Amino acid sequence: MVASLVSASAATRTVIVSGLGGEPRYAEAFARLAESAAERARTTGAEVTLLTGPAATAGALRAALEGLAGASEPADAAAVILLGHGSYDGETYRFNVPGPDPTDAELAEWLDALEAGRQLVVVGTSASGAAADAVRREGRTVITATKSGTEQAATVFGEYWVEALGATSADTDKDGRIGAAEAFHFAVASVERHFESRGLMATEHARLEGPDTRIVLSRLAPERLLDAESRLLVARRTEIEERIAELRTERESMDIEAYFARLQELLLELAVIERDLEDGS
């Protein structure tokens, strides 16, 4: 199988929430990040629910997740992205929003209603590592901005996560789309640089757990409408990509020169297809 990202199309639904900022400038920054993330998600055709500012209450989040649960089916994909501040008192994680803060247990309960076969939960807040245990489920990718609840300083992970959604250098497989793993690795590298360049000890260490759900979070270029000829080319492209993926699994057992010769053969055909697709667009 080709490990390409699965297009969101109509079956991917995304909930993005920016919580309280403590100070107005933080709240505004979180809201801007959430809006950017929503904008990027819409480039994939996903249905997006965005909650920011006073609207981002626990009740609204619960309702949004209930709506997501009601609409999603096992074949679908669901992404939930929480940005802002979180807290941890040694026992309970809380996502800081206007009004009562939802706890890790409540978030887990609301998320458990989701039936989407592929799920991504990103908790990009301080202390978010404390939420990982509660929200972890089989088949769900969980990303947290910190490794534990004790990393309680304001995080920069969310900022770089959102930057990744529009960065060509985050697209490490160069397919024009940003997936969760790509965004995560870009954000982690950026967070490291952030602290290093300021001569500071890193106060956050992000975690990624669970399978690669291959949910597309962003497209770097708009999807093209294809004519019949192009559709044939795309089908052939998929076929070649599958062959390349198969070939890669045989790399260790093959003569290396033979491997690269075969790889080159396939890639040359792929190159011609890409050129033709480009010319036809």
Next chain:
Amino acid sequence: MAPDRRHPSRTWLGTAILASVLSAPAVGAGPDECRRLAFTDRDAAADCYRAVLLDPSTRVEAEALWGLGDWAGADRAFRAAVAEAPEDPDIRVRWGRLLLAAHHDADAEERFQAALAIDPENIEAQVGLAEVAAGRFDARARALAQGVLDRTPAHAGARFVLARSALEVGEVETARELLRPVAETEEPEARLQAMALLAAADHLEGETESPWTHRALAESPGYGAVFETIAHFHVITRRYEQAVAMLERAVAIDPRLYGAHATLGVNLLRVNRFEDARRHLAYAWEGEPQDAEVVNTLRLLDSVEERFDLTEEDRLILRTHRDETGALLGYVRRLVRDGLRVMGERYGYVPEEPVVIELYPHHDDFAVRTSGLPGLGILGATFGDVVAMDSPSARGIDEGFDWASALWHELAHVVTLNATDNLVSRWFSEGVSVLEEWRTGPSASRSILIDFIEAVRADRLLPVTDLDRGFMQPDFPGRVVLSYIQAGLLCEYIEETRGVAALAGVLRAYAAGEDTPAAVLAGVGATPEQLDAEFDAYLETRFEGVDPAAFRAALEDATTLAKGADPAAAASAARAAVGFYPDYVGPSSPYPLLAEAEAHLGRMEAAIATLAGYWRRGGRDPRALGRLVEWLSAADRSAEALPVQRSLALVTPLSPDARRRLGDFLLESGAYAEALDEYRAHLSLAPHDLADAHYRVARAHRALGRVAEARRHVLYALEIAPRFRAALSLLLEIEG
């Protein structure tokens, strides 16, 4: 270090003192008698100590265990003895001596201080403190020892501290005067020690077969410590080959001289004989597993073996951490080539042997490599042809560590040390190194710390004949840094007034064995006193108009205002700070503050000009340089951005972004081979976007017409990212 610190048979304490410290053993002789025996019959001494072990006193037990080489047991016994007699200062002093012997200097100091808290007049505790200070090359050692000597003029230990201190700065006659009476004393330990130091004095004056050596060996044929003592002063004067030869003689006549094995191991590393070093260090560890220096050095060797690459070329042998070799090799190779060529031309000497460069990502490893040497500072160390220093990952440019300039500095030492067979004085070698950093180095900054200018005004500089002491025995914490700058400025002054030939002349005079007054006279044509007077006048002119207080105040204002909302006020304050001291581009320079304020005001041309001026003066703050590159690129001035990006990549060679970006500029400018080097370095740093890194390498190869390499790297890129359009296009281009 000193041979007498390791074993009670080699302590500086006389038996008379010991007798007062220790209670009489119940069975047979006491530890002091055992100690005497050790000079003639090692086995009998061991039997003696074993007999002493039967004594019920824990303090005697401690001495016996120490004598038998059971350091940990002795440490425990001393702890118990102190618990039994907490008000007895002498036990604490002996415990301190044990700790000092094992290089646990801080713990030893604590015990001596504790003894003095009980008895402020305790002579032996004062001598112990003096030895701790001497081990750190701290000028207070002399004062402490002199204090003891004023009260007890015959005290051998105090005389030894003072004599050693004198020998370290070349005051050989002073040392001899202190030592001669001790060499005639009745006490054999002290007598032998004095002979060893007198032999070292002869060696320092070039007399390699000292009569004192023969006399010591005639008295005690197994007294290898005489060679260990001589070796210590060869190390102090950076004559490592000679030190190794002496230490080899020491262990040849006394194989159980574990301290000498340890010192030999450390010095074999300094002459790049790693395998021999490991053998002697392992032997030392077997004998004295508590020796911190040995343990640390063996750990370092393990680390080097497991995690370091060794690159051997005609002119360079490089040891680098595996993760850093790809990024650093090219830069080190170029710096070594250019440095030796430029400095070779200026000073008329190019080392024949390849230069060994070791770059340590962990500062502790570098510290272990350089332990036991005086006033080395913290940037790097040169042992003849071997340079050891922090790698750029150990400390960043933000901490003031410009690794390329530091390497340039060390390369200048390679020239001055080798040109003189290590006879060059400390101040001159450092002065030339600092001057070369300023004059020919990769950053070429002449930025002098404001503290130095204040020191000039406060008349705190040392005369040239005393300047070595500023490095070897600093009298206050900031003295070493001041001495570096003073030495650099002194060499700068000599070059400005007499040309570089005068500096080369001084170097030649040192090579001929002259001391500083004669070398200065020969090279500069002035007496040291004349040179000092001229230099004072030069400094007044050089820093004329620099107002340290006003600079500090304006910089503080600018820093505060930069955080506010009034860029015009911030610009005004930063401009004032620049005006008070335009050459200052070191940490917290006002230039970046001024540039940012100007940018906020929309004056981009002025902002660019400010940062360009900062960069030309040697400013190397990566954020400021990154900003300048960004602004120049935005202004479509890539040609001007390229040299700035070069500087940025050089000061942050382990930054994937800096290397990739420089590669892009170089490729764009047609410097394909250099671009390839940068892209390869970028790739070696395991960048986040690996496919892109391979693609860039492929592009550079393609530009150089290397089709096979280009094809291979584009395939690597596409193997990771098959849909990578630019790489697919390049593949088509390559395959026609």
